[in-house]
Amino acid sequence: MSAVRHVRRAAAGAAVVVSVAALATGPAGADRAPTGHGSAFGLSANGPVSVPVISAVASHGKPAERSLVSVPDNPLLSAKVLHTNAEKAKARASVADVLIKKLKLKANAVTAKCTQGMGSVDLVAAELDGKRLAVSPSPNSALHADLGPLGKATVTLNKQTRNADGTLTVTAVEARVPVAGKMETVTISSATCGKEQAAQPAPQKPGGPKAPKPTPVHHDLPVTG
Amino acid sequence: MEGFLLHATRAVAGASAAAGLIAVAATGCGSSGSAASADEPSSASGAAKARPVSAAQLARLPQATTFGTVRGAPVDPEPSALLDGTVLHPAKDTAVYDKPGGKPIAALPAKQLKGPTWVPVIAEKAGWRQVLLPSRPNHATGWLPGGGDVKEATSSYRIDVSLKQHRLTVTDGGRKAGSWPVAVGTGKNPTPTGRTFVLASLSPSHPTYSKLIFPLGTHSNSLDRFGGGPGTVALHGWPDQSVFGRDVSHGCVRMPQKALDTLASVPLGSPVQIV
16 A cells, blocks of 8 residues: 555656556555556666666556667666557567576567456567577466576566456566576566456346336437437 | 438427426326425435435426436446446336435436336445436436335346447347447537436337337437437437448437347346447
């Protein structure tokens, strides 16, 4: 609850903060995400090397879109052309020319899509340590890489997390890599969406007799043709 | 085609005034409670108690009919949300309130357009039911207290109208009962959107363009009156198939004649969703 409130206060000033908080915590149960929520971000890294959330968008009914052509220089990863968009119950994040040197992870394009609370991932020419990765990996596909003396890394493809408010977060690639003796978490292409509230039924009340078939009555009413 | 439409609406214009009088007369003779001051405070806590309304007071209230306007009526809070098919029929003319335990704002007649009044339930609170009203303004609602002479039933039917796709679909228990291309309102006189309901099933005395007409609980937002009527939007047949798929009407939804048989089975009060 407090995280969400914080996000709402901060929203006017910093769109990046909005997505960071919303995606990191998910709106609390009592303060549910609005119907048709959608948000996305291109990439982020948390750990010894900090790359802030890049190309974040959030939509609460209105379409939002963002594109960037590069990420800030850093020793961990590089990428070009980050495109994110979000609209009602829909979000998409795509990052091109991804390279995480330490992991030998590269891809021409990494895309996460979320539609009506359902997620999918597309990986174009993605490789981990020289091995080609599936174009459409199954949800939560975990891969492990031994980096020798540096330690072991874990790469999760198509990571799907159901949030407390019912929205789904799909992350195309999440890598946990040892850096300087600590774990670094790199997130590439993440999209979060809820279901458009198509059915919000009125009072579900089983029972009650079946409403009668009407008997047409002989009557005239001028209507709007 | 336009000339045909105008001719058709003029042909039935003479009867509308009579219909209005009938509706008003019917509402004026009922009573929904014992005499009490209209200023009597309501019991709004817990199970809210209905403020009694005398027959005389009821007669002075605006009529919740397709001819009436209920000012101050709560607006449907979620016009795009679906309804579950719960429908109510007041066995006698009944006061409608602005909130549970609130003040009376309208009289819902037991009959209108010569048929029984059935209205859909959109919410419940403290034993009260909030219903859509057939009167202006569009999306007007009111609250009915529990108990009393109100009959409850469930309609398994639902009608969806897509203005963009020019299509009307009827489902029964979630299964498609029929789907047809339709004609809808023009840009100047659009078919109003949101949830409404089947108000009546009418067999016109001169079925110029449709053997059955199904007035809805909604009105044109651009035409205060039309053809002598109150601008009620309806579903009805249309003989010229060339109109289907087009924006040509003054707000009504024109359907192929073959759709009328399916529509004839849809209970009054059944939800209609126009998007």
